[in-house]
Amino acid sequence: MTHLLGPGGRDAVAVLLVGDELLLGTVQDTNGAWLARSCTAAGLRTVAVQVVPDVQDRITDAVLRAVAQAGSVVVSGGIGPTSDDLTREALAAACGCALVRDEPAAAAIEAWLAGLGRTAGPAVLRMARRPECAEMIVNPAGSAPGVRLVLADAVVYAVPGVPAELQSMVESRVLPDIVRRAALRAPTLSRTVEVALLGESAVTALLNDVEAAVAADPTAELAYLARPAHVTVRVSVRDTPQAAASRLQGYILAVRDALGEYVIGEEGTTLAQAVVESLAERRQTVATAESLTGGGVAREITTVPGASAVLRGGVVAYASDLKTSMLGVPPDLLVDPGAVSAVVAGQMASGVKRVTGADWAVATTGVAGPEAVGSHPPGEVYIAVAGPAGTVTRRLRLPGERARVRRMSTAHALDLLRRQLATDVAGAGSPAPRESAAGPNR
Amino acid sequence: MTHLLGPGGRDAVAVLLVGDELLLGTVQDTNGAWLARSCTAAGLRTVAVQVVPDVQDRITDAVLRAVAQAGSVVVSGGIGPTSDDLTREALAAACGCALVRDEPAAAAIEAWLAGLGRTAGPAVLRMARRPECAEMIVNPAGSAPGVRLVLADAVVYAVPGVPAELQSMVESRVLPDIVRRAALRAPTLSRTVEVALLGESAVTALLNDVEAAVAADPTAELAYLARPAHVTVRVSVRDTPQAAASRLQGYILAVRDALGEYVIGEEGTTLAQAVVESLAERRQTVATAESLTGGGVAREITTVPGASAVLRGGVVAYASDLKTSMLGVPPDLLVDPGAVSAVVAGQMASGVKRVTGADWAVATTGVAGPEAVGSHPPGEVYIAVAGPAGTVTRRLRLPGERARVRRMSTAHALDLLRRQLATDVAGAGSPAPRESAAGPNR
Numbered sequence: 024m025t026h027l028l029g030p031g032g033r034d035a036v037a038v039l040l041v042g043d044e045l046l047l048g049t050v051q052d053t054n055g056a057w058l059a060r061s062c063t064a065a066g067l068r069t070v071a072v073q074v075v076p077d078v079q080d081r082i083t084d085a086v087l088r089a090v091a092q093a094g095s096v097v098v099s100g101g102i103g104p105t106s107d108d109l110t111r112e113a114l115a116a117a118c119g120c121a122l123v124r125d126e127p128a129a130a131a132i133e134a135w136l137a138g139l140g141r142t143a144g145p146a147v148l149r150m151a152r153r154p155e156c157a158e159m160i161v162n163p164a165g166s167a168p169g170v171r172l173v174l175a176d177a178v179v180y181a182v183p184g185v186p187a188e189l190q191s192m193v194e195s196r197v198l199p200d201i202v203r204r205a206a207l208r209a210p211t212l213s214r215t216v217e218v219a220l221l222g223e224s225a226v227t228a229l230l231n232d233v234e235a236a237v238a239a240d241p242t243a244e245l246a247y248l249a250r251p252a253h254v255t256v257r258v259s260v261r262d263t264p265q266a267a268a269s270r271l272q273g274y275i276l277a278v279r280d281a282l283g284e285y286v287i288g289e290e291g292t293t294l295a296q297a298v299v300e301s302l303a304e305r306r307q308t309v310a311t312a313e314s315l316t317g318g319g320v321a322r323e324i325t326t327v328p329g330a331s332a333v334l335r336g337g338v339v340a341y342a343s344d345l346k347t348s349m350l351g352v353p354p355d356l357l358v359d360p361g362a363v364s365a366v367v368a369g370q371m372a373s374g375v376k377r378v379t380g381a382d383w384a385v386a387t388t389g390v391a392g393p394e395a396v397g398s399h400p401p402g403e404v405y406i407a408v409a410g411p412a413g414t415v416t417r418r419l420r421l422p423g424e425r426a427r428v429r430r431m432s433t434a435h436a437l438d439l440l441r442r443q444l445a446t447d448v449a450g451a452g453s454p455a456p457r458e459s460a461a462g463p464n465r
Numbered sequence: 466m467t468h469l470l471g472p473g474g475r476d477a478v479a480v481l482l483v484g485d486e487l488l489l490g491t492v493q494d495t496n497g498a499w500l501a502r503s504c505t506a507a508g509l510r511t512v513a514v515q516v517v518p519d520v521q522d523r524i525t526d527a528v529l530r531a532v533a534q535a536g537s538v539v540v541s542g543g544i545g546p547t548s549d550d551l552t553r554e555a556l557a558a559a560c561g562c563a564l565v566r567d568e569p570a571a572a573a574i575e576a577w578l579a580g581l582g583r584t585a586g587p588a589v590l591r592m593a594r595r596p597e598c599a600e601m602i603v604n605p606a607g608s609a610p611g612v613r614l615v616l617a618d619a620v621v622y623a624v625p626g627v628p629a630e631l632q633s634m635v636e637s638r639v640l641p642d643i644v645r646r647a648a649l650r651a652p653t654l655s656r657t658v659e660v661a662l663l664g665e666s667a668v669t670a671l672l673n674d675v676e677a678a679v680a681a682d683p684t685a686e687l688a689y690l691a692r693p694a695h696v697t698v699r700v701s702v703r704d705t706p707q708a709a710a711s712r713l714q715g716y717i718l719a720v721r722d723a724l725g726e727y728v729i730g731e732e733g734t735t736l737a738q739a740v741v742e743s744l745a746e747r748r749q750t751v752a753t754a755e756s757l758t759g760g761g762v763a764r765e766i767t768t769v770p771g772a773s774a775v776l777r778g779g780v781v782a783y784a785s786d787l788k789t790s791m792l793g794v795p796p797d798l799l800v801d802p803g804a805v806s807a808v809v810a811g812q813m814a815s816g817v818k819r820v821t822g823a824d825w826a827v828a829t830t831g832v833a834g835p836e837a838v839g840s841h842p843p844g845e846v847y848i849a850v851a852g853p854a855g856t857v858t859r860r861l862r863l864p865g866e867r868a869r870v871r872r873m874s875t876a877h878a879l880d881l882l883r884r885q886l887a888t889d890v891a892g893a894g895s896p897a898p899r900e901s902a903a904g905p906n907r
Contacts, residue, residue, distance in 0.1 A: 044690040046511045048502025049657065049699055049733075053493060055516065060490025069488045072516035074497070077688070105669050106676060107688050146669065166666070185665075185691055187865065215491065223627075224608070227547050227588065234548060246519070246549050248486040249627055257491055291491075311760070311781065317767025318753070318760030321781040325759025328835055328867055330783075336791070337781040339753065339763040345778040345821060349791075379787060393770055423629065425770055 033094035034205040036062045037071040039085050041100035041110055042184060045074045054099045054189055063213060065198050067095075067205060077101060082113030090177035095201045097193070100184030102167050104146045110181050111170065115154040118174050122152045128159045128168045135166050164191035171200075178204065212267040213259040216278045217292045219438050221285045223249040226256065233277045242267075243274065251427060252434035255291075256282075287441065294437040295323045295330075301444045302333035307382040309440065311337030312350055312375035314362065314388040315404065319433045335379040340371065350374030363389055363399045365407070365416040372409035384409040385440045387432050392425045402428050406436045408443045415443060475536035476647040478504050479513040481527050483542035483552055484626060487516045496541045496631055503635060505655065507644050509537075519543060524555030532619035537643045539635070542626030544609050546588045552623050553612065557596040560616050564594045570601045570610045577608050606633035613642075620646065654709040655701040658720045659734045661880050663727045665691040668698065675719045684709075685716065693869060694876035697733075698724075729883065736879040737765045743886045744775040749824040751882065753779030754792055754817035756804065756830040757846065761875045777821040782813065792816030805831055805838060807858040810847035818851045826851045827882045829874050834867045844870050848878045850885045857885060 038058050044050040052074070059069040070093050075085045082101065089096040101110030115122045129151035133143045150167045153159055160169030160180065165188040170181040180197045182189050218226055226247065227234070237245040242262050248255040258274045260267040279286050287297045302309055311321045311334075321337040324330050338349050343362050346352040352370040360366055368388045376384035385408050392401025402421040407414055419435055421428045480500050486492040494516070501511040512535050517527045524543065531538040543552030557564045571593035575585045592609045595601055602611030602622065607630040612623040622639045624631050660668055668689065669676070679687040684704050690697040700716040702709040721728050729739040744751055753763045753776075763779040766772050780791050785804050788794040794812040802808055810830050818826035827850050834843025844863040849856055861877055863870045 042690075043686075043688050044697070044699065045498070046501050046514065047505045047655065047699070047701075048498050048500070048511065049505075049655075049697060050690045050692070051495060051498040056487070056490050056493040058490070059488050063489045063491075069490065070518075072488065074514035076512075104666055105689055106680065107686075144670075147666065187693075187869070213489065213491075224546055224589065228586075238548065244485075244549075246485050247547055248484075248492045250492070251629075255486070255491060257486065257489070259489075313760070315767075316764070317772070317776070318755070318763030318779060318781065319767075321760030321783075322758070322764050325757075325761075325781075325783065325833075325871075326868065330759070334759070334781075334783045336783040336787040337760060338791075339760065339767075339776075339779040339781070341763075341767065341773060341776045341778040342821075349778070349780075349820065378791070379784075391767075426768065427629070429767075 032068075032205075034067050035070045035093040036067050036095045036097060036201065037089035037093035038069060038073070039082070039089060039096065039098045040072070040074045040184075041077065041082055041098060042074070043077045043107065046076050053186055054184065057186065057190060058097055058099070058193065061193060061198060063211070065202050066211065067201060068211065077107040077109055079109045079113045079116065082110055083116045086114065086117045086174070086179060090175045090179065094177050094205065096177055096179045097197065098179065098181045099189055102150065102169065102181050102183055104150055104167070108149070111149075111152055111154070114157065114170060114172060114179065114181060117179075118154055118156055118172060120154040120156045123155050124148075125151050125153050125159050125168075128153070131161075131168070132166050160192060160196050162188055162192055163195055164188045169196070211259050211261045212264065212271050213257060214271055214275050215258075215290055216256045216275060216282065216286055217288050217290075218254045218256065218282055218285045219287045219294055219441075220252055220434060221254060221282075223247055223254050226254045226282065226285075229281045230256070230278060233274065233281060236277070237274065240270070243270065245274075252294075252431055284442070284445070287438075293323075293326075294434060294441060296327050298437055298441050298444070299324060299327040299330055299333055301441065302383070303329065305444070308333055308335045309383040309385065310335045310375045310379040310381035312371035312384060312386040313337065313339050314341060314346070314371070315391040316387045316429055316433050316436070317341060319429060320385060320387060320436050323433055323437065335381040338375055338378070346371060350378065361397070361399075363396060363403060363405065365405045365418055368405035368407035369409070369414045369416045372407040373414055376409045382411060383440065383444070385436050387436050389419070389428075389432065391428045391432075401425070404428065404432045404435075406432065406439055408436075408439045410443055410447060412447060415439070474510075474647075476509050477512045477535040478509050478537045478539060478643065479531035479535035480511060480515070481524070481531060481538065481540045482514070482516045482626075483519065483524055483540060484516070485519045485549065488518050495628055496626065499628065499632060500539055500541070500635065503640060505653070507640050508653070509643060509647060510653065519549040519551055521551045521555045521558065524552055525558045528556065528559045528616070528621060532617045532621065536619050536647065538619055538621045539639065540621065540623045541631055544592065544611065544623050544625055546592055546609070550591070553591075553594055553596070556599065556612060556614060556621065556623060559621075560596055560598055560614060562596040562598045565597050566590075567593050567595050567601050567610075570595070573603075573610070574608050602634060602638050604630055604634055605637055606630045611638070653701050653703045654706065654713050655699060656713055656717050657700075657732055658698045658717060658724065658728055659730050659732075660696045660698060660724055660727045661729045661736055661883075662694055662876060663696060663724075665689055665696050668696045668724065668727075671723045672698070672720060675716065675723060678719070679716060682712070685712065687716075694736075694873055726884070726887070729880075735765075735768075736876055736883060738769050739883050740879055740886070741766060741769040741772055741775055743883065744825070745771065747886070750775050750777045750822075751825040751827065752777045752817045752821035752823035754813035754826060754828040755779065755781050756783060756788070756813070757833045758829045758871055758875050758878070759783060761871060762827060762829060762878050765875055765879065777823040780817055780820070788813060792820065803839070803841075805841040805845060805847065807847045807849070807860055810849035811851070811856045811858045814849040814851035815856055824853060825882065825886070827878050829878050831861070831870075831874060833870045833874075843867070846870065846874045846877075848874065848881055850878075850881045852885055852889060854889060857881070
């Protein structure tokens, strides 16, 4: 099998991420994954992603090695105004050019700052310099222009490290240029199936037969990506677009069939998207009542554009007495069995359903940690879903630290709602649209 | 100035992240930043972070290059049970050994699976193999054991790609081993100052004098890390621990002094932590009323352990009519000026303060997008804080897409609360603790 991500070729892209903070670990890089995803979507192959410190020689070395590996090199970071921004110097050294001041770029920087009521000092005008052999790339979202130059048989692009500026410049200027030069013929097509709350080894066990079929196809690959609460199964086929699309479709159907009820969607679908889509199809609404997740379930639902058509609202009942005053949970239940219990989770769900007039409600209560609450250890969590046919509850014992317990509780709550929606055949497609449910499109 | 992140030495660590998904961009890596942060905290220097595809030869090449750069190499990923896990094979090729079955590891895997009521198939037992010259590393959090071997003058550690398993194995086995071998003498000390809602170039402009002082000190470095709504200023000094700590303290005080009211804390302090700490010191409580942020403000506050001492709870009033029924916003205000207005934000804040009995309340309303709402474009947002001395509101015009508008609205709401708390001298340290406010330690 020829691996789809081998080096070389004009469709090969190497990514260099410049910044001490990435080697010190004070920041979580997101540019590498974004660039890789964008290249894949454009039919290009990312063959290297590498972090480089704010050291001129190290940047130069990394650029020289990258141009031997790939037809295009994207260098992110190190082109801002501060003293540790050294990518321009490093590129000049790599191509043996002097740094020169680019007058149109200097004028653009001055105009941009004038619009903010500021003047350009010498630090800012560092950004107007480029290697003599290079050209500037307009920055549609900020003050630092990018740099484009040809080195050996490759094109090198220096772009900002600030994600919004990088994305804007790469989408509008860099990717179109790379794609034009690459003149792609047999791109890699790739699709994913998204699986909730099933471990990676359980997923692979269910996919034994699909694995065998893919292993026998020299143009295809199967890969798994495990995250908390979520496994992505990715199938890739490299062939002419039509042949690839057709074989890919067959593999994807086989994957979905083998994984059954655990499949929540394709192409990055999240639990929240699955829930919002399912409710929107039924023209039904939902509300949330949250204790340990502190608003995380509602926030997750409202990440989805169009959530306003299905989410009525919710209550974060963090203090115990608010479970009674805002959700109508009987106070004696908060004493026995106590706030951390299935019966209180169920009461919270039915309470918020009643208060908001929603068709469905989901509730969470439990102990996120780090401390136990009475006899309840961290990770003891109860979730509930109230719907047209009644209320169901689940007890969870979640390992791990506070953030993980909260994240997994949020995922389990959304998944219980997803499953209840899937089994509620009565409600599917029945009621009339609720005019009152639609607030502003927030 | 000798750069603190140069290559070489026993305190130098190279990180290889194995996985096609990282080159395809279907996943956001977090292991690289976590490993870098952990190495820095242990006084080690991460000199390289590099992504490698699931291709045996590429992993072998990367390992051979890394052992020439660093005294220790950590390879994450590719040691699981699936067909694309090839790190063991690549390490065997790198050191010219055969792969052999490790009987104690096989027994441990079988025992671990038996505890889950499962049996170990041939795929799972792939994980029990190691290069003949290597030893196994116990996995405290999963089934895949790690691998440790000596190659050239370096030690190579292969660890799982699943973050929880990687972290557990690196903390308990790998880092102690590296630190012992490195026998550190002059470690790098590093501290940060955290700045909210001020752009990177404005931060550097305020720090001109500090930059000059650091530039004159050959052992010191100043670096900036910009994220949305947040800039981290990092000062590093490499010297004997005592000398480094003392000079570092001087630089940090100078940074704080120059940035004034924009400083929210040190060492990774978030806006939510600053707010929770400030409220806890005063023994006061807060509540939230959210529209476009959909629970994000409450969720952010509850990421902080101990939030239950200060957060009463909140309302997600996503549908307009809930702003009246749950928060008491007069219905005529929802018609004119409408839900997207400063007056409604203020009413939401004072409403949730009254309903929950909190000392403070924070509210958000506005348009996250992607669509406008009537005459209100995406990014038109109003925030309000109600406190003991009354209610203040702010109008924001936030550029960018839905996720950014929601994230920035959350940050501005928390920062307005932080600033109101800082200026409210009357409340500082006055009232008695509220017994009723403390729910379970969620």
